[in-house]
Amino acid sequence: MKTQKLFLSILIIGIMSFSSKAQTADEIIGRHIAAIGGTENWSKIKTIKMEMAMKMQGMEVLITATQANCTAMRTDITVMGMTGYSIVTKTNGWNFMPFQGQTKPEPMTDDMVKAAQDQLCVLDKLSRYKETGDKLEDLGKDDVEGTECFKLKLTDSNGQENTFYLDAETFLITKQTVKTNLNGQVMENSIGMGNYQKLDEGVVIAMSTQTQGGEIEVKKVVINPEVDENLFKLPN
């Protein structure tokens, strides 16, 4: 009987310690990388094209994002009959938003380019933090719209801060907050992510992004399409 009690105690302590064991930030990131399909699958992506739509009370804004991994990105936006775009490369960035009154592409400021370059790689920044050298902080847990999340913060060499909220059960990013200083203006933006789907290529991506303007739904994803590099150059 004494032996049984001892065994039981050990077992209970074992179970309790297993379930209550705090996870390190690296362990959380490891679980996150596994949840989104693993680095090997992501490393196979050289280009990606996503067709998206933002719906606002029936009106649709169409967005096409074309990305050459860690090299360049172009986003085309069609709003009520007009189309604009933004281009970001490793060296430059431009915006052409005719619906905002622009009549020709205008260069982004250096700070804007640096901030946008943060998003040039297809794999999220959190999963790459060791290679980028960003400072990682484990900020414990936080509640995001009712869901318990791990909260991890990255600060890069430019001082830009990315805070990631990972669903404590799925390890998928529920929310990401970016805080940056753009030409003297401290800007903070948050996006929510949901409807994670596994693609044939093995990667898991968010098919829904919640922004302040509304939900952006991914309609179509093409992995490794042929992309004309002229797409990332300014039209003459």
Place this chain on the structure above:
Amino acid sequence: MNKLLLPFILIFAGDALMAQTKVSSSLFSVMEARALGSGTMSGRITAIEGVVADEGKTIYVGTAGGGVWKSTGGGVSYKSVFDKYCQSVGALAIDQKNPQVVYVGTGESNMRNSVSIGDGMYKSTDGGDNWKRIGLDSTEHISKIVINPNNSNEIYVAAPGPLWSSSTHRGLYKSTDGGVTWQKILYIDEQTGCADILIDPLHPEILLASTWQFRRTPYSFNSGGNGSGLYKSTDSGKTWREIKNGLPAKPFGRIAMCLAPSNPQQMFAIVESSNTGLFISSDGGESWKSQSAPLNIVARPFYFSTIAVDPKDPKRVYRPAFSFSYSSDGGYSFMDASYDGAPIHSDMHAIWINPVHPNIIYVGSDGGVYMSVDKGVTWQFIPNLPVSQFYHVAYDMKEPYNVYGGLQDNGSWMAPSAAPGGIGNGRWEMLGWGDGFWVVPDADGKSVYWESQGGNMNRGILPTYKAESIQPQKTASEEKLRWNWNTPIVTGANNPHNLYVGAQYLYKSTDQGRNWTRISPDLSTNDKLKQKQEDSGGLSEDNTSAENHCTIFTISESQTDEKVIWVGTDDGNLQFTTDAGATWTNVSENIAQCGVAKQAWISSIELSKFDKNLVYVTLENHMYGDHTTYLAKSTDYGKTWTRISSTIFTGFAHKIKEDTENRNLLFLGTEMGLFATLDGGANWFRMKNKIPEYALVRDIQIHPRTHDLIIATHGRGIFILDDIRQVSQLRTEILDKDMYVFPTPDFVLSQGKFGYGGPNVQGEWATGNPPFTPPISYYFKNRLSSGKVSIDILDEQGNLVQTLPGTILKGINKVYWNLRETPPKVAAGSTKIDGAGATAPMVLPGVYTIKLNVNDKVYTSKVNCIHDGSNENLSPAQRKLVYEKAHELLKVYNNLNATIDSISLLQTQLKADTVAFAKNKKLKAKYDELQKIKANLTATKKTSIFADEEKIREQISKLYSAFCGMEAAPNSMQIESINYWSDEYAKQLALFRKLANDNKNKAPGKK
């Protein structure tokens, strides 16, 4: 069965029981309260600090009950950065060597009767984005934090300590490891804390500290005693010696100090004593001499404990106190600030002088933050800090309803719950002066009762605000009337024409306060030992009615019987009458049996709407040093009581409120949070809902028509949580379902009651209006991390009207439909954005189907869309006409867009062979002809947003948008215009068809 497994089975069975859905704020994250503020009267500011490295662009503001606010634009705009923590702030400090490191000492130290309580020190290492609690949890009040300018890890914290009790948790604390550990380095006794600390910036091992003996009881205040003194250390706080040379005879009260940064040997101290005055030292505090004692120096030393010197000019001295005064001769003479500009609010507690640009000064007062750019001569008000300190809130039944409330040191106010353009500062209107408390509208819709401190009550008339004093007076048969600082003024919950006010007696009026009847004996304990307020204050007499005691504090008339009235006092009596005051029953002994403090203030009484025997009472005992959350319930009309407790409760209790629809839904407001229960008090959760988690919740109301939860906070203004019916409906049987669709109330076909109203974006505090239509609501037991939610709206014929993206949140989800169909697609080819693509006709009355698609599952429900009968400008027939005309235009618009698309397609085909196109002039001519038609159809020339161009599409689009937005009958010209522009389009269509046909006929291969 193996017995060994039994414990596991029990454990897992327990887990299974626990698996029942736990109600928490996580289920209501979609419900976000609107913060009405206001910023126009703001609230008490306790600390201001700026970052030197960015020349004062970054500023932190600490408040008495509204947390910490940060500006990165020198005060142009602010963001709240402390919403998850204790809202009472005593001190702030920035590590100027690494300005991302910020310290907050919680617990204000301006020790007035209504001061709140802190829970220790907090530290941020990322400029206020994230905070960590770092100790000194029991100090309750912190007055100053100083960082060694040469060693960021060395921090000194002056803690006056608890106001209402003896404590060892007071004195001067020091950390040498950046706040990880603390040592108490100066301690006098359990009655004496540390009020101020100076560090010599050139020799940071030299410290000067003032100690302060003080104490409040519910009925008295004392500042002063032999514990108070001035102490100096020259070895970083290891040893201290008391400084007396040149100072007045002890006992002292509170001592406020500063030094001249440009000459740290030059020091200034306001010493409260029997001869309070300003003393100066020119030898680093070793010896002092009396310098001056003007009114603003000697005024209320316990409350005004701030003095500062210009960073570059040792003779320029500032005294923010009762008024703002400045000296240019080292404190010998003072001049008050000019009223040319914003008249700076009385009662100041914080100052920050920009060290880089000393002309720029920020001051924190009882009424918010002011900024000066001329060394304190003139001031401008910062209008975007919504930290107003309400005591109570009331509502009326107007449409939209108004909220009413009184503010600490900022009078009595009202504001609409919604207004054109939202609720900005300008929507708030001031009814009365002084400290405001109860502000109660009369049922007549034009009278409002308001008061200032000590029961000075008035009846104001809207909209002129003319007011008549209505305070009941003592008669020969009564003792001197004792009015609480926060005297209750209450209208009847059953008979709203009954008006009650309470001194130690209860008074009732049925004619708006013109005549009063005393309907009770003295309902307090009438303890004479607690009625010596004229002796209150200590070294400086201070009797402002704040310590009045043995008074009525709470009055509640039954919702079902006007003869039933319950009354609670500030000295523990709980009494009721069932015969409109003829006889009274005291149940204070009964309630004390359940474990609540006997002498505690009865802070609120809630008589159930659903059960006449059910009574809830909150009590608060913090003035005896007891912060316990006391909530009790009786189901037998006060004979016996049950204490309701929860491990999640924080702060002493101010208000209990029963929901109007669900008797098990209760809300509790405390000094540190808003709590709710869905099971009558067995289980509670902290409400977040964009309300600071430790907000000082003083009052809670539920509007009976809109079902809005209206919350009065003492530091963050008024919050409205719009329409809480989904919370009321969340019963266990719903909570345990994976998914549930709430019934959708009728949709009134209207765009709301308001027009444009102008933008509320002029830098002032503003909040938006509630949604103009109810939401489509559903519940998810868990967040939908994978999968898609969308909502299809179908008309009675099954046609798709609009598809809305759904949300995937855990708990309640709300999706709003704009009551319109789907906007048209806009053809490309124009140089102008087309607004028609953003609007669509509003649907006609009828029953519509809501198809909620959750992955492959469909949940179908119905909603009734009804004509807006309140709109006198639009009959049902006119609504139909508007709808039909909008569709007529839509048809033309869609056809026109199709024509533009066809033209563009044809142009593309013509240009397909670029070589042929370049050589063939006919192709070019045809292309140009097509372009000409396109240019007639839509704007093609526009090269700037300042060069407007309107062609047929733009005209039709404008007309279509006008019809879509119409909530009145169209005029005849608008209707005629439809035909005109349709004809214009038809002409261009004919031209295009002709060209298109020509092209077909002449296409290659054709003869």
